[in-house]
Amino acid sequence: MLSDRQPAAGSQSPLRVIGLMSGTSHDAVDAAACELRLAGDTLVLTPLGHLSVPYPTALRADLMAALPPASTTLETVCRLDTGVGQALADVAARAVAELCGGRADLVVSHGQTVFHWAASDGGVRGTLQIGEPAWIAEATGLPIVSGLRTRDVAAGGQGAPLVGLFDALWLAGRPGTTVALNLGGIANVTVLPSASPRAWSLVEPVSSLVELVETPLAFDTGPACALLDAATRHVTAGRLAFDADGALAARGRVLPDLLARLLDEPYYARPAPKSTGKELFNLDYLLARLVPTPPTPEDLLATLVALTAGTVADAVRHTATEVVASGGGTHNPVLMAALREELPGVAVRTSDELGVPSQAKEALAFAVLGWHTWHGLPSVLAGATGARHPSVLGSVTPGPDGWYPPGRGAWVGQPTRLEISRPV
Known part of the structure; x- marks a missing residue:
């Protein structure tokens, strides 16, 4: 607040x-x-x-x-x-x-x-x-x-x-169900209960992790910038460390077959709470899924944007009325636009709007x-x-x-x- x-x-x-x-x-x-x-x-x-x-x-x-x-x-x-x-x-x-x-x-x-x-x-x-x-x-x-x-x-x-503690203390009491989203190398969310600030406890255990109206829940949804950055370095032979302003992705198109192969990752189906990292989502992981025909750099980046936006949205679309995003990925306008498109009717804003850079x-x-x-x-x-x-x-x-x-x-x-x- x-x-x-x-x-x-x-x-x-x-x-x-x-x-x-x-x-x-x-x-x-x-x-x-x-x-x-x-x-x-x-x-x-x-x-x-x-x-x-x-x-x-x-x-x-x-x-x-x-x-x-x-x-x-x-x-x-x-x-x-x-x-x-x-x-x-x-x-x-x-x-x-x-x-x-x-x-x-x-x-x-x-x-x-x-x-x-x-x-x-x-x-x-x-x-x-x-x-x-x-x-x-x-x-x-x-x-x-x-x-x-x-x-x-x-x-x-x-x-x-x-x-999760920071998110719960900071955002509790906002109307509807607020989700705090961090778009770093890995995307993570804190899903807050749609209740008053005192309707959940900081210290008492809960009976069910799916009862989101009773307790906040924090988990990693999958890659945010990890695969995007790894792909950018790879396709530019190290000339670029990341896709600034989503410039490469903006010129590409989403490849449905490649996206389907990327989404066929067991991690996404696991129940929360869960966590992951670059031990799983790294360049070797990505390259193994680019066969038999490697895509153009632009299409690869566009598809990876769709992967990040889609997996974040799938994790929160049935609960969120508001998403408050932070992290380096918020500076990628193509990623943010894709996220808003995946979550129609959900207010997607950055933490800067609420006083937190x-x-x-x-x-x-x-x-x-x-x-x-x-x-x-x-x-x-x-x-x-x-x-x-x-x-x-x-x-x-x-x-x-x-x-x-x-x-x-x-x-x-x-x-x-x-x-x-x-x-x-």
Whole structure:
């Protein structure tokens, strides 16, 4: 909710938090700074700015070369863990200086996902994010919350997507059924209940994951930009990293036979909650489906746009009255137009319209998750990821002064809503 209201007098002092995010596109580190203050049962978020810093060219090349389906060595993983950690540290230090005026309290680092171990039965056995947080603590002098996905996996959850809590607090109470959509490398959605903000619980388990009127549900729908970007690099021999403004796709036509082969992927039929990644949706996966006659680059990109729009729409068309989209895919007008065409009668807008910059949304979401961890509060919704119970997520790397969180129940309660407040 976007509000001009300032936090009430006597409310909790603000915590200045920096969220760091590098998603499945593996191209840059996004940093978003904000002040978070609890006023009653409302968490008030005041954005302080965001920046996006590309990975160093050599580091990104080494990272891409090591990702599945390629093989790698433990030495390479160690080198990448250090290199990504140092890149995150550099961006965090910049964010403290440029976005926070030199003063921040906490950094929340998502790290870089390099493997998401989704088993054939749909369960997740493990997930690996690299980018050692000690480098960030050393560079900033601040405590770091990191490793947020693993605890949810240990509790039987998918570990992804984790933005459900942010979406539920931020968008609850909107009329109809709102779906928050992120178009990164992988597309994920949070489906919110068509009920009042207090008609569902943040912490109580639910009896049925399909009872969307009772609980939010978060899951990956399939590829968003992962196959689009991989195809663009392939057909341009690396000259283009992505299809800017959907220019190639706009000149192509959707190939029904190819689209049918792409849609014949068992993942799409699996029930939610579910998660996936580039372990499945990668260039080799795509090339295997381009036989016997490879399409033109334009037709390939047009068909992949149709795949992304169609699989997102299929996941939400029977529930959504509104879709609020964020992520890099929102900058592709061809993709957004295809999504609107697939969802007639559904309002499709970007998170920018509601006060959350689409490029910074995930980094802000992880800042909010880290705020919860810092205060010993669960930061995953009951039932949303399939976990047996909600968990306090992540680990804390102390700053040089050994500063640790105060512990659960020390002085805050669980927020039930999130307001986006304009900076003074």
